[in-house]
Amino acid sequence: MDKMETYGQLAATYATEIGLKVLGAIVFWIIGRWLIGLAGRLVQQAMARQKVDPTLMRYVGSFLSVTLNIVLVVAILGYFGVQTTTFAALVAGIGVAIGAAWGGLLGNLAAGIFLVVLRPFKVGDFISAGGVIGTVKEIGLFATTVDTMDNVQTIIGNGKIFGDTIQNFTANPYRRVELKIQLAGNADHVAAAQLLREKLLEVPNVLPEPAPEVEILDFTLVGPILAVRPFCHNDHYWQVYFDGNRLIREALAAAGFPAPTPSQVVIVQQPA
Template sequence: MQNIDQYQQLAVTYITEMGTKVVAVILFWVVGRWLIGFVGKMMQRVLEKQKVDPTLMRYLGNFVAVTLNIVLVVAILGYCGFQTTTFAALVAGIGIAIGAAWGGLLSNLAAGIFIVVLHPFKVGDFITAAGITGTITEIGLFVTTVNTPDNVKTMIGNGKIFGDNIQNYSANDYRRVELKCQLAGSADHVAAMLLLREKLAAVPNVLSTPAVEVDILEFTLVGPVLAVRPFCHNNHYWQVYFDGNRTIRESLAAAGFPAPMQTQLVMVQNQ
């Protein structure tokens, strides 16, 4: 009978200790998660006051949240009697294994951090990078999302972008539109150049400064080829491009310039 009482007392003591630990672990987890959320909100407010880039804020927020969660889990395991040094070594080993297996993913993450810090482009910019041309819609942890001119959503690894040339068409106030005009060999090229400068300057969204450039680019068997180069904001590039070609065709035809065509000189020698 005395042994039964001892066993009951031991069982009650054990259950009480276990219950206390479970309750303490739950409290630690709830309070710890609340503190992590509080720290995250405070950090976000501070960064917003400092006008930090939203993408960089997301990086820092994720990093701090993951780090604090790991610290919380290690602290709870230590309270429960687990060897946290062994756990830390295990986490480090898993991290090394994951790093070796997912080297490309980590390189994309590192490249994403450099993109945010160096700021070669931002959301809304029109760029060419890694062979893709389009408008930036999102700069993520591992990939950057681009909408191409034919409305295709394309996701590019940040490592590919950062390891290649980046052309940002939105960085400057204006860009040059490259057009060509083939003249007939008999055409008055000086009059054609003056006419095209005047007509192209009247195309909507063509800038007056810098002025439209028209000059001889090269010569072909048909005649001289003119380089016609109006300037405009990047948002109006394709409108100016197509309107410019139409203006070249219509203005030269209305002014009576001869149509360019290939000619072949045939020499007949009488025997």
């Protein structure tokens, strides 16, 4: 009978200890989760005051929440007497394996963070990046979506963008349009250049400042080649490009400049 009482007392003692530990773990979990939520809200509010990009805010919030939850679980396991050293080593090993398997994905993630923080371009900008030219529609953590000039949606990995040259055509208030015209060898290039400088100002959306540039670019057997360079806002580039080519053709023809045609000089020598 004494043995039964002893066993009963031991069972009650262990049950009490286990119950108190379970109760403590529940309280620990509730308080820990509340603190994790509080920390996340404080970080989000701090970044919102600094006007951090919303994409970066979501990423930081998720990363912080996952990290703190892992720490909380490890702490609760340690409270129950579980050897957390082995668990931590296992988590680290899994992390290394995932990192090795997802190296490219993690590289895109890191590049996406840098794109959001450094902001070489924003949504709506017209860029050339990763071998693609178009308008930025979305900047994600892993990839950036661009609509090309022929209206094809193209998704580029952020790692490719960040590791390559980025050209932002929208960053500056205007850009230069590159045009060329072949003159005949007997044409007055000074008069042609002056005529084009004046006529280009009549093309819609060509900027008066900086003034259009018309200079000799090169020489061929046919005659000189003029570089015709008006300036305009990026939104009007192709309109100015096509209108400029049409104006060159019509203005020079109306002014009576000869058409450039290849010519050869044939020298015939009679035997003495």
